[in-house]
Amino acid sequence: MGTLGNITHVIFDLDGLILNTEVLYDVAIQKILDRFDKTYTYDLKMKVMGMKYHKAMELIQKELDIPISPDDLVTESMNNLKELFMKCGTMPGAEKLIRHLEKHNIPMCIATGSSSADYQLKTHSHKDLISLMEFAVRSDDPEVKFGKPNPDIFLLAMSRFKSPPVSSKNCLVLEDAPNGIKAALAAEMMCVMVPDPRLQAIPPAHLVLKSLEEFSPTSFGLPPF
Structure with missing residues (x-):
């Protein structure tokens, strides 16, 4: 497979993508x-x-x-x-990918439909891993006017990266939900979907995987494992 994009920043969903919630x-x-x-x-x-x-x-x-x-x-x-x-675990391949990207100084963040209170509960047992993220945008952020499938949360996340202005074409969204993929596409970002195996109608993500264990960073111009 050739390179699908030249990604410089990665945006993770939380539920069903990083955490098994x-x-x-x-x-x-x-x-x-x-x-x-x-x-x-x-x-x-x-x-x-x-x-x-x-x-x-x-x-x-x-x-x-x-x-x-x-x-x-x-x-x-x-x-x-x-x-x-408080007892939720991580999804297959999520921790390996996050630690790999952090090792190579790839800016990462979380953009989740969770409220701030829920986010604190879910991430309580995974603070070490979550701390590798630059920040998290949650659904109750006053600047998130509309939730997924609207692009608001991803565009806001992109604007908050500390590095110089980021282009949407250089952002990769990792999602498990159709509404998340629709939001990423509306934000004109690259997107990878890791859907529930029961899902019948797969939205047009740039790449669909069974789990993050299948993710190849080089497919998006990122450093290899």
């Missing part, structure tokens, strides 16, 4: 839905992945027509998630 959301939300004999289907999950959390709960409440407000869904699900988040 996506399944935890399934458990937390389904625990609530069990009371109403409803199911958090994979198709519904794909619609909300990457959204700001409250917007996601609004869509779930509307789609499943359950007698509970989005606010209550947020509160209950987050209470269910708190303990689970």
Whole structure:
């Protein structure tokens, strides 16, 4: 394979890409839905992945027509998630890639749909790894007007790198969710998708991998492993 791009900066999603948290959301939300004999289907999950959390709960409440407000869904699900988040592990290949890029002084950051409070819980057991990031942009940042699939969070991340002005064409976004890929493409950035194996409709990412263990840095002009 030839070089797909000349990447100088890398933007990571968090959930399902660095940290193995996506399944935890399934458990937390389904625990609530069990009371109403409803199911958090994979198709519904794909619609909300990457959204700001409250917007996601609004869509779930509307789609499943359950007698509970989005606010209550947020509160209950987050209470269910708190303990689970503290025990989450990393996704295959994520730590190796992050440490490799840090070794070669490639600027990195996180752009996540998580709120600041959720982010702190999720990353609590992985502070050493997360500290290698230059910064993190979270969904409750006042400058993030619209969540993924809008490009706001990635464009904001690009603007905050400490190095000289960065071009979107030199940024690589690593994502697991369709909404994240749509946002990256809208930001005119290169993007790699590591989707859930159950996903049927794969958006037009520049590269699709089964896991980050398959990622070859040289494909994007980055230093080889």
